[in-house]
Amino acid sequence: MALFDLDHTLLPIDSDYTWGEFTQQIGWTDPVEFKRRNDEFYAHYVAGTLDVHDYVRFAVEALRERGPEAYREAHARFMDEWIAPRLRAAALDLVRAHQQAGDLVAIVTATNELVTRPIAAAFGVPELIAVELERDASGWITGEIAGVPSMREGKVVRVTKWLAGRGLDWLDVESTFYSDSLNDLPLLEHVDHPVATNPDARLRTIALERGWRILDLFERE
Template sequence: MKTKVALFDLDHTLLPIDSDYSWGEFTQQIGWTDPVDFKRRNDEFYAHYVAGTLDVHDYVRFAVEALRVRGPAAYEEAHARFMREWIAPVMHPQALALVRSHQQQGDLVAIVTATNELVTRPIANAFGVPELLAVELERDASGWITGEIAGVPSMREGKVLRVDQWLAKRGLDWLDVETTFYSDSLNDLPLLERVEYPVATNPDPRLRTIALERGWRILDLFPRQ
């Protein structure tokens, strides 16, 4: 019997929003960033992400700079507020139920996201998913972030490699598992093509077209925002 593995993208898949972009908007709201310049650059980076042209290293440096400067205590306080005000209200019951259904069947469940670990770890915990493959951040001697990425970023082809590594740590490889991956984005095409059961979930128009052409399952949990 193969081990069943259920992999979930996060933004626009389990959540109807982009948590990374929303975190940027939240930092503007609480006065951590310049409301004009940060929004302009955040919008530019997000447009590159949608187009599949994002330089993830440049983006992460930009996205975590306010966190890096303020330190871990300020992060903990701010992110708790972010969870209450921005994330909890958009955690749809149907998304929670989908995750629970795989867990109840005994599947190995993980969230695989291109958003960094500081933004997504509390969100994964709220979904009850301890296995998180997110963009990991380099730490300095004090244990706080430097602004650089550690290891392989979990984006595009990097998601496949990160899942490879994650399986290997458990003594597994692709031949040992039966994999399902839920994603909304064409950016995730490499991992969707690697698994046995790709599920285009709340798909963007380009992914919806591909899913229809290839006969992939399409799942609309909620309208895209």
């Protein structure tokens, strides 16, 4: 089993933060106030102090207000203009190598499903474990998280549940997880083969101390 974090691991950017920048560009959000709060939330994420529920309410507010059709049109543009130019051959080849080896492959990300599902598809990965969003009676998002968010310890919980849905547990698989972030330490510690990928300074230090593999696929943006 090969598990991949997404932001700064397979992508050189943080897709959640970048989606926020994109919404500013297209006029969905106030360019000054949204940027201030987006930067603040991102700093908390880097520091490991993010309240993911507060962040998701903030991050999806513009989407929730505009509805599914506007989302589909905007995200298609986001993929063309912001994501496609940042699909690195090294990351695509790494995913493909695991798939060709017959491994069970999934992307496990703390970014919400609406931002990341099309990105996972661009990597050719149908199995996505992301922050799931609560839906109202019409099927559209409410702004709240549904279930356990796939962040920090929640990634271990969500992958465990995902495996159970396939009649498997951790003892049934030889697991590898690629991640750049100290936030992913719980899952990195849980797998058989942790790989610090384009790691931030704190994770690089831990990887060196513990003798974990370090993989630098590309420069982080």
